[in-house]
Amino acid sequence: MSRTLTRHVVGRAADLPPGGRKLVKAGGREIGVFNVHGAYYALANICPHGGGSLCEGFITGLSVAPRPGQYDLIRAGEFLRCPLHGWEFEIATGQSYCDPKNTRLRTFHAAVEHGADLVKGPYVAESFEVRVEEDYIVLEA
């Protein structure tokens, strides 16, 4: 893959609190940006299993059972369940939970950068109101 990545400002960090998500179009594709416990991640909005709109799915955790009859939900908010067939993916890595060997999502790098930095760089920020004192989310896609 030799395609160059473009940096896209997708919104203000304050508008995407922990647990939040935002669906954006960047680089010709739909991408979901997530805030998981304060860290930002972005995933392609197409499920590698069956093509569903993955990023519109339910945000959940891992259901675990060390033995039959003993159940727990751990890492709440860190997984995403596809609205089509219910496959679950770790938001941070795009790693599928059901079939970790064979199904991995395309992940994109998302990070928070200061508004002051934004105006200096070659990113696509025209459609956003850039305010220096605010933090913006930048997506590379």
Place this chain on the structure above:
Amino acid sequence: MNAPLPSVTGAQKIGIVDCDIHPVQRSAADLYPYMSQRWREHSEMFGPHIRQGLTGMQVYPRMMAAGQRADAYPAGGGPPGSDLDMMRAQHLDAVGVEWGMLVALSKGGMEERNPDYATVLSHAVNEWQRHDWVAKEPRLLAGVVVPQEDADFCVQEIQLRAQDKAFKQVIISPRSAEPLGRRRYWPIYAAAQECGLPIGLHPAAFSGGAPSTSAGWPTYYMQEHYGFCTGMQGNIVSMIFEGVFERFPRLKIALIESGFTWMPAMAWRMDAAFERMRKEVPHLKRRPSDTIREHFWFATQPLEEPENPAHLPEIIDWIGWDRLLFSTDYPHWDYDDPRHCIRFRMTEAQRAMLFRDNARTLYGLP
């Protein structure tokens, strides 16, 4: 690191016949125009369908939003499958459906214990399919839903619909009170054969009395879901050995949402028993596998996903490429998207048969 969809190279471009689409009423009131005042009141007072007091839930809580695609809820309210515009946008237009075969589950009377109410629901659901779906969307075609425990009524309703081009098959429940080969159901087969309509069997949510697995009542929905296969097997074995196809040599059966990969092994086993013990069933003139080959068709969804996708076409070779009917199960949670679900290579001829032509032949579609 980044894995693209493994099936994108196989994206299909031909128009498809989807043999399993579920239309749903927004509420029971959608059927009221097709029911008498007496039965509307009954529905209001006692409930519109199978009743489980105080629960509002099916016997087995289903995967994701009561068994539906979580992204299929219409913005304007109502359950998935109740909004024709959404069905067009999300499914018919999006994946290129040329013909869509409606399978109206739930309130069609197949599972209703009150026998009189069952006939009213059956008639109403068939009217509702004609007026609220087929008349509005010419790509959709209906199945005559009938309550299989009342064969006399079934015959009447099948004959009523036989000349109506909106109806292309007869739908009964494979979770019937007795195995479907029993003679109480034969008048239905006689009427279907006479009218040239195939019988469509689609697993239903409620039982006519038998547990959903031959081992007994399951614990989890996953077990119930797997039971679609084994429940259908029991009915096929019953229909074959009880002589349904000897008596009705032009009867055609479409097995919908029950799998097909198990069929070769089951046919071998039945053939072996037949060759050794045919004296018990002297009415059978042919090997069971020959009967299956001639009388049965298999809808694909939910398509098995073996680790090596190439195993599927090997199995289809055993069954026959002319026997498969493509289906999606829209809007249910285990929907198969025709653009993504086929992960093995096919010839163009096989692709045309699987996605379109077999169903055209079976249902007599233009």
